[in-house]
Amino acid sequence: MRRNTLFTVIVLFLWASTLCFAGGEKEATGTKPELKSSETGEEESSLEVFPLTVTDDLGRKVRLEKVPERLVSLAPSSTEILFAVGAGEEVVGVTTYCNYPPEAKTREKVGGFAPDTISVEKILSLNPGLVISGGSFHQSVIDTLESTGITVYALDSHSFEEIYNSIETIGLLTGHREEALKRIQYMREIEQKIASLVEKIPPEKRLKVFWEVWDEPLMTAGSNAFMGQIIEKAGGLNIFSDLKQDYPVISQEEIVRRNPDVIMGPQSHASALNAERIAERPGWENISAVENGRIYTLDDNISSRPGPRIVNALGLVVKTLYPELFEEAFGEADPENW
Amino acid sequence: MARIPFPITLVTLVLILGLILVFSLGLGPVRISPYRVMGALLSRIPGMEEMFGVESSIKTIVWDFRLARALLATLTGAALAVSGVAFQGLFRNPLAEPFVIGASSGAALGATVAIVLRLSLSFGGFRPVPLAAFTGAMIAVGMVYIISQTGSGTPPAVALLLAGTALSSLFSAAVSLIMALSDRDLHQIFFWILGSLGGKSWPQLWAMLPYVLTSFILMGIITRPLDIMSFGEEAAQGMGLSVRNARFIIVVSASLATSAAVASTGIIGFVGLLAPHTARLIIGPVHRRLMPTAALLGAILLVAADNLARTVLAPMELPVGVLTAILGAPFFLYLLRSRQSVLGGE
Numbered sequence: 128m129r130r131n132t133l134f135t136v137i138v139l140f141l142w143a144s145t146l147c148f149a150g151g152e153k154e155a156t157g158t159k160p161e162l163k164s165s166e167t168g169e170e171e172s173s174l175e176v177f178p179l180t181v182t183d184d185l186g187r188k189v190r191l192e193k194v195p196e197r198l199v200s201l202a203p204s205s206t207e208i209l210f211a212v213g214a215g216e217e218v219v220g221v222t223t224y225c226n227y228p229p230e231a232k233t234r235e236k237v238g239g240f241a242p243d244t245i246s247v248e249k250i251l252s253l254n255p256g257l258v259i260s261g262g263s264f265h266q267s268v269i270d271t272l273e274s275t276g277i278t279v280y281a282l283d284s285h286s287f288e289e290i291y292n293s294i295e296t297i298g299l300l301t302g303h304r305e306e307a308l309k310r311i312q313y314m315r316e317i318e319q320k321i322a323s324l325v326e327k328i329p330p331e332k333r334l335k336v337f338w339e340v341w342d343e344p345l346m347t348a349g350s351n352a353f354m355g356q357i358i359e360k361a362g363g364l365n366i367f368s369d370l371k372q373d374y375p376v377i378s379q380e381e382i383v384r385r386n387p388d389v390i391m392g393p394q395s396h397a398s399a400l401n402a403e404r405i406a407e408r409p410g411w412e413n414i415s416a417v418e419n420g421r422i423y424t425l426d427d428n429i430s431s432r433p434g435p436r437i438v439n440a441l442g443l444v445v446k447t448l449y450p451e452l453f454e455e456a457f458g459e460a461d462p463e464n465w
Numbered sequence: 466m467a468r469i470p471f472p473i474t475l476v477t478l479v480l481i482l483g484l485i486l487v488f489s490l491g492l493g494p495v496r497i498s499p500y501r502v503m504g505a506l507l508s509r510i511p512g513m514e515e516m517f518g519v520e521s522s523i524k525t526i527v528w529d530f531r532l533a534r535a536l537l538a539t540l541t542g543a544a545l546a547v548s549g550v551a552f553q554g555l556f557r558n559p560l561a562e563p564f565v566i567g568a569s570s571g572a573a574l575g576a577t578v579a580i581v582l583r584l585s586l587s588f589g590g591f592r593p594v595p596l597a598a599f600t601g602a603m604i605a606v607g608m609v610y611i612i613s614q615t616g617s618g619t620p621p622a623v624a625l626l627l628a629g630t631a632l633s634s635l636f637s638a639a640v641s642l643i644m645a646l647s648d649r650d651l652h653q654i655f656f657w658i659l660g661s662l663g664g665k666s667w668p669q670l671w672a673m674l675p676y677v678l679t680s681f682i683l684m685g686i687i688t689r690p691l692d693i694m695s696f697g698e699e700a701a702q703g704m705g706l707s708v709r710n711a712r713f714i715i716v717v718s719a720s721l722a723t724s725a726a727v728a729s730t731g732i733i734g735f736v737g738l739l740a741p742h743t744a745r746l747i748i749g750p751v752h753r754r755l756m757p758t759a760a761l762l763g764a765i766l767l768v769a770a771d772n773l774a775r776t777v778l779a780p781m782e783l784p785v786g787v788l789t790a791i792l793g794a795p796f797f798l799y800l801l802r803s804r805q806s807v808l809g810g811e
Contacts, residue, residue, distance in 0.1 A: 224649070241648040341653050343594055344663040344782065370781060374652060379664050380526040381780035384495050395649075398585040398593075409666040410529030413521050 176304075181296060184283035185263060191278060194302035195256025199237060201245060201268065204434035205259040205282055206231050208294050211310050211435040214301040220253045227428060227436070242268045251275060257300060284433040286356065287318065294435065310435060317438040317465065318360070321445055324456050325362030334448050336363040337387035337416065342399045344376045354430060357437070361444035363389070383414060389448060390416040393427035400424055423447050429463065439465050471754045474747060478761035482539065485765060489535045489772045494779035495526055502527055533666040538771045538785075539764040540670065541662075541730050542740070544677045544722035546763025547684050547756055549737030550744070551719040554691040554752060555712060556622050563723040563737035566629030566716070567605035570636035572727040575601020576657050577640050581647045590672030594657065595728040602724035605636060610716055619709050622698065625716070660731035660786030662771050669729045676725035681760075683718030687711060688752035695750065733786040735793035736763050742800060766793070 180190045199220035200206040206225040209218050215230060220237040222245075235253060238245030245268050250258060255277060260269050262283030269279045280300060284290045291311050298307020336358050340346040348354040349370040358365045366385040367377060392400040402422050411417050425447070430440040442462025446453040469477075491502045504517025505527035548563035555561070564570075578584070579597035588596050613628035614620055644654055690711035693701045698708050726733070740763035741755070748758045767785070770792060774785040 239646065239648055241645060244645055244648065341656075342664060343592070343653070344656050344661045344784075346652065346656070367780070372781070375781045376656060376661070376663055376784075377780050378494055378530075378775050378782050379666075380530045381494050383522050383525055383530075386522070395583070398583050407668070409533070409668065410525035413525055 176299065177302075179299070181280070181300065183279075183281045184293075185266075185269075185281040187269075187279075187281065189278060189280045189300075191257065191300060193256075195278070195300070197253060197255045197257075198301065199250055199253055199255040199258045200225065201237070201258065201260045201265060202240070202282070203227070203428070204284075204432040205261075205297070207432060207434035207436060208282075208297050209259065209301065212294060212298040212301065212303040212307040214297070214303050217301065219255060220250060242266075247271050247275075250277070259297065285351070285353075287360075287437060290433050290435075290437055291315070293433075314435065314438045317442065320456065321360070321438075321441055324452060325360075325445065325449070328362050328449070328452070333362060333364050334388040335366050335385065336448070337366050337382055337385070337390045339390060339392040339396065339400055340374055341396060345379060345382070346374050346376050349373055349375055353433060353437070357430065357441050357444055358391075360441055361448055363444065363448050379410070383410060386414055387416050388419070389421045389423070390414075391423045391425060391444075391447065393430065394424045395427050397424045426463070439463055468749060469747065471748060471758075474758060475761070478758065478765065482761055482765050482768070485768050485772075486535050486539065489768055490527055490531045492772050492776055493526070493531060494776065495523075497523060497527065506532075529666050533670055534662050534771065534775075535768055537665050537670045537673075537729065538662055538768040540673065540677055541726045541733065542736055542763035542765070542767030543760035544673075544680065544726040544763075545733065545737040545767075546740035546744075546759040547681065548719040548723045548726075549741040549763075550752065550755055550759045551684065551687070551691065551715050552737075553741055554694060555715045555719075556626055557695065557697070558626070559742070560738075561626070562734070563719065564633075564727070564732070564734075566609045566625055566720070567632045567636065568602040568720060568723040569727055569732045570633040570640070571605020572598040572602040572724065573640050573658050573732065574605070574636045574643075575599070576731075577643050577654050580653045580657065581643055581650050590668055591728065592668070595669065595672065598657075598731075599724050599728035601636075602727055603720065605632060606716065606720040606724070608632060610713075614709075614712075619698070619702070622712065625712075656784065657731050659784035660727075660733040661774070661782065661784045662730055663775070663782040665729065673725035673729045676721045680718045680722035680725075683714055683721075684756055687715050687718065688756055691715070691752040692750075731784075731786065733767070733789055735786075735789045735797070736767055739789075739793040739797055740766055742797070746800065 177194060178190065178192045180188055183189050196217055197219045198209060198214060198217045200209055200218060201222060203222065203224045203226070206218065206221050207227055209215060210228050210231060218231070218234055221231050221234045223236050223239050225231045235249070237249045237253070242265055247268065250272065258272055258277055258279045260279050260281045262281055265281065269281060272279050282293050284293045291314065294307050294311055298304045338348045338354050338358060340348060347367045348365070349372045350365065350368040351371055352373040355365050355368060359368065366387050367375065390400070390405070400422065402420055405411055405417055405422060416422060425440070425443055429436050429443065439462050442465060446462055491497055491499055497505070501517070501519055501523060504519040505524045507513050508517060508519055508524050509528060545563050552561040552563060552565050553559055575597035576594050579594045584593045584597060586596065587593050591599060609625065609628045609632050613624040644651055690706055693704055693706050694708065694711065702708050741759045744755055744759035744762050748754045766789065770788045771785045774783045774788050777783065
């Protein structure tokens with residue numbers, strides 16, 4: 128039946144996008160660069176580490192003979208990492224979703240997000256020294272690129288630590304290790320500052336947060352999803368942290384029963400996620416977030432990408448949940464510009 | 466096989482439906498005792514608000530979520546079942562289902578467009594995505610009808626079936642294309658297509674009610690023509706029936722019900738096959754009796770399936786369409802093996 132074929136296609140896509148956007152139940156293959164020179168304290172130019180071999184997030188051995196001069200990124204998060212470590216100049220190809228930093232939009236487009244929308248021919252024509260792909264859902268593209276002799280490094284981060292590791296590795300691979308380490312230190316400082324800030328919030332003052340991914344049907348973020356992790360790190364209590372799935376479909380009555388203090392969601396869902404529209408939902412008027420008008424949306428480009436701006440996302444959530452606390456520590460700062 | 470008299474069948478099914486509806490009010494991720502369910506139900510009667518001391522969140526859960534949802538399941542199940550009966554009768558084909566002439570793929574395309582473009586237009590109680598789905602379904606069915614029925618004389622019903630299949634393929638391809646191009650909305654589109662009663666309440670029920678009721682009234686009119694058409698369209702024509710007119714009313718009534726159902730709940734499969742065939746087995750092929758029997762069976766099936774959908778993995782929900790297929794397919798296969806004459810349309 129026609130519909131079944133369609134389903135298969137959707138299931139594959141769905142599975143793929145889950146793997147890419149946030150943490151799955153699958154084991155992370157850990158980004159552990161085999162070279163760890165910074166700890167030894169040696170002042171060496173990153174150029175000297177080539178040729179080098181590293182293991183990527185799919186467990187593949189990736190060998191680079193020299194610093195790659197031309198880079199292609201197959202995910203918005205990788206593009207952000209490349210620019211953040213100072214390799215932006217070398218980036219020649221990106222996806223249609225790569226809109227940050229704005230400069231990334233000027234690069235050649237090699238396709239969209241799903242493997243079927245990526246043009247291998249276009250990538251070949253750009254003659255890249257290294258392609259940064261997503262995780263296993265990009266496998267078909269990785270295989271094709273590999274068979275033509277192009278080096279691919281697969282990135283698939285599911286936690287803050289894995290993101291730090293991936294930034295360090297990308298820095299190493301592109302010959303920008305020093306900048307990568309500086310960036311990581313900057314991010315860790317923000318993360319730590321926020322951690323010590325929210326540590327002071329007593330358990331009874333912590334706000335219960337419902338993250339609404341979508342309303343038809345109602346979907347939220349589980350404890351493994353990025354947003355689930357960010358909410359907890361920001362001192363909030365994700366009301367569905369008991370669910371391990373990334374984006375579970377949940378029942379309306381549980382939301383009412385768990386009675387969140389704050390409802391948040393991605394900006395792309397703002398047409399349904401606002402005080403006016405939520406007031407139209409029967410039975411929601413008794414939820415404390417609705418009574419107190421605490422309904423917010425967050426730029427998904429910042430909050431859904433496992434890249435350098437996760438600390439910005441973290442800052443935005445803290446500022447939204449605990450504005451006074453945030454002002455005490457950061458003043459008028461806008462986390463979007465960190 | 467001796468058949469149970471029609472009135473007894475009807476009363477029995479109504480009782481079963483009533484019981485299962487009451488049962489579903491107490492069932493769910495939040496445990497509520499029968500006494501408190503009753504208290505919550507009565508608390509909306511003026512003068513009895515405080516009598517049972519039930520918290521407002523429990524009232525909300527019983528009234529706005531469980532009751533509304535159980536009634537929505539009742540209406541949707543009945544709508545899909547009678548549409549199945551109508552299309553099986555029209556095409557004299559036991560495999561015809563409510564979505565056979567394009568309602569589901571039209572609705573899917575409409576919903577996909579609304580999700581991707583983030584439309585925010587609503588009308589007549591339908592929120593943006595259901596509105597687009599309803600419109601898509603009606604446009605699809607309308608196109609299929611016009612394409613297949615133009616020309617002189619009375620084209621065979623199979624033309625409708627073929628045009629429906631072709632257009633469904635086209636619309637499904639369009640959905641796939643849109644999904645490939647806007648891969649970030651895959652989750653939403655995927656779950657919409659799967660079909661679910663999750664998160665639905667009174668607005669969805671009120672939105673679909675007028676269309677389904679209109680359809681039920683029309684269904685009452687066409688039971689006799691459907692019986693006559695079971696002898697074949699030429700024979701029916703010979704008996705003085707305007708096949709063309711009858712067909713038009715059948716298509717309109719079945720499509721109204723199907724489109725409203727699919728818009729409110731997404732694509733829920735198998736109810737439209739399972740309920741009519743089981744009804745045929747119980748009460749025989751005469752449409753005057755078949756229609757209400759199938760409607761009740763469809764309602765019972767969907768309310769029961771939805772009870773499972775919202776409880777087995779609570780607080781998570783399963784798409785009810787998946788459950789109707791998991792429960793329905795084995796039963797259907799059993800029927801196929803044991804009662805081939807019935808499924809063959811006698």
